[in-house]
Amino acid sequence: MLACNDFHVQEIGSRGTTLWLLAILTALSGCAAPEAPTEISDLSRFMVREFENPNPGVLRAGVSNFAELLDAVDYDASTAERAVMPASLTEDDVFDVELPEGIDLEAATEVAVFYQSRHPVSAHESFSVEADQLAAEPNTDMYERAFLEGQECFGTCDCEALRTVNDITRQNMLFELEFELKKDFRHLETDDGRAVLVARAWTEETFPATGSSAELLQSWTLDVWIDSDEGARRYRANWAETVFDPPIDEDLIRVTTRNGMDNALATADEALDAR
Numbered sequence: 001m002l003a004c005n006d007f008h009v010q011e012i013g014s015r016g017t018t019l020w021l022l023a024i025l026t027a028l029s030g031c032a033a034p035e036a037p038t039e040i041s042d043l044s045r046f047m048v049r050e051f052e053n054p055n056p057g058v059l060r061a062g063v064s065n066f067a068e069l070l071d072a073v074d075y076d077a078s079t080a081e082r083a084v085m086p087a088s089l090t091e092d093d094v095f096d097v098e099l100p101e102g103i104d105l106e107a108a109t110e111v112a113v114f115y116q117s118r119h120p121v122s123a124h125e126s127f128s129v130e131a132d133q134l135a136a137e138p139n140t141d142m143y144e145r146a147f148l149e150g151q152e153c154f155g156t157c158d159c160e161a162l163r164t165v166n167d168i169t170r171q172n173m174l175f176e177l178e179f180e181l182k183k184d185f186r187h188l189e190t191d192d193g194r195a196v197l198v199a200r201a202w203t204e205e206t207f208p209a210t211g212s213s214a215e216l217l218q219s220w221t222l223d224v225w226i227d228s229d230e231g232a233r234r235y236r237a238n239w240a241e242t243v244f245d246p247p248i249d250e251d252l253i254r255v256t257t258r259n260g261m262d263n264a265l266a267t268a269d270e271a272l273d274a275r
Contacts, residue, residue, distance in 0.1 A: 036061035040069060041087035044112065044237045048222055049093040051186065051200045063198065064191040067226050070233040075116035079262045082114045085254070086237050089220060097182070098204045103218045103241070109250055111258045112237035115265040119272045121195040121225045121232045125155050127272060128162060128185055128197070135271035138263050141176075142169040145183075154187065161186050175209035179216055190226065197232075199223040213245040236261050 034057040037043045047062050073082060088106045091099075117124070127136065129151050133143040143166060150162035162185040169178045183201035190196060201221040208215045219240040225232040238261060242253070 034058045034061045036065050038065050038068075040084055040112070043069070044086045044222055045089060045093045047198060047224070048089060048200055048220070049095070051184070051198070052096055056188075059186065059188055059198070060191065063188050063196045063224065063226065066224050066235065067190045067192075067194060067196075067233075070114065070224075070226055070235060071228070073114045073116075073233070075114065075233075079113065079259060082262075083258045084112045084114075086110050086112050086239075089239050094202070094220065097202055100204060100206050100218050103206075105218070105239070108218055108220070108239040108241045109253050109257065110237070110239045111254050111261070112235065113258060113261045113265065115234040115236070115262065116228075116230060117225070117232040117234055117265070117272075118269050119231050121197050121227045122155075123272050123275075124225050124232055124268070125185075125187065125197050127268075127275075128199075129154055133166070135274065136264075136268040137168075138267045139172060139260070140168065140170050142167065144168075150185075154185065159187075175212035175214050177207060177209045177214070177216060179203060179207035179219075180205075181219070183221075195227045197223075197225040215243050217241040217243060234265055236265060 034055065036058070037046050043062060043065055047059070047066070050058050050062065053059060075082065088108065088110060090105060094105070127133075129147070131145050131147075133145050134140060137143045145164050145166050148163040148165060150159040153159040154162040164183050164185075166181040166183055167178075168181055169176065171177070181201055181203055183199055185197060185199045188196040188198060199222070201219075201223075203216065203219045206215055206217050219238070221239075222235075222237045224235040227233075238257060240257065
């Protein structure tokens with residue numbers, strides 16, 4: 001099945017025939033096929049940076065390369081073995097969103113995790129349009145999603161994106177944090193026709209915690225879901241900066257964040273189990 005934004009060419013006999021016709025049209029137009037990085041750090045930054053690119057081929061190139069990376073992961077490995085440390089984001093990567101005033105992107109702690117979901121992309125996509133996200137969020141007292149665009153039509157050819165703003169309250173033994181998170185979703189396909197969901201999330205201001213001197217200065221997240229026979233293969237990268245007094249070692253923050261992300265991905269599957 002072709003993605004909604006691709007050239008509209010009548011199907012003649014088979015998908016192979018259609019792709020052959022597309023190749024001819026591309027060659028005749030003189031347009032080279034978009035390219036995307038293949039290394040995980042560069043590819044993560046590429047997906048954040050190109051999230052709103054109006055050319056559907058650009059993101060398709062990115063998610064097709066992501067599919068190759070996700071297919072090669074050993075999902076039976078430990079959380080630490082399924083984790084990577086992507087490079088820092090730059091201002092060029094987030095040029096099209098509002099940044100919290102005075103932040104240093106290089107000060108964010110970066111960590112990413114691969115995860116094999118039991119559920120297909122379509123199940124995750126259906127859950128993304130629900131207002132109450134609490135069931136999928138561990139250590140969270142409130143996660144309410146409001147919709148800015150696309151709630152009624154996301155996942156169809158009538159919508160290019162789902163745009164949301166989320167009011168979240170998280171609590172642990174040290175503090176309680178209330179913050180607002182912007183999160184947008186795109187529905188895509190790989191070159192070989194596998195369903196893909198991509199999300200980009202970010203904070204636009206800083207948020208002090210209650211019960212301590214901690215403060216969330218910035219948070220950026222990239223989520224990728226790609227269908228496989230076993231369910232959606234997932235990738236979540238997070239770049240975040242929370243300051244503490246007294247300071248906490250960054251390696252400890254990274255390990256805690258990594259384990260928390262893995263737990264959150266597992267909790268999302270449990271939420272879908274109960275549906």
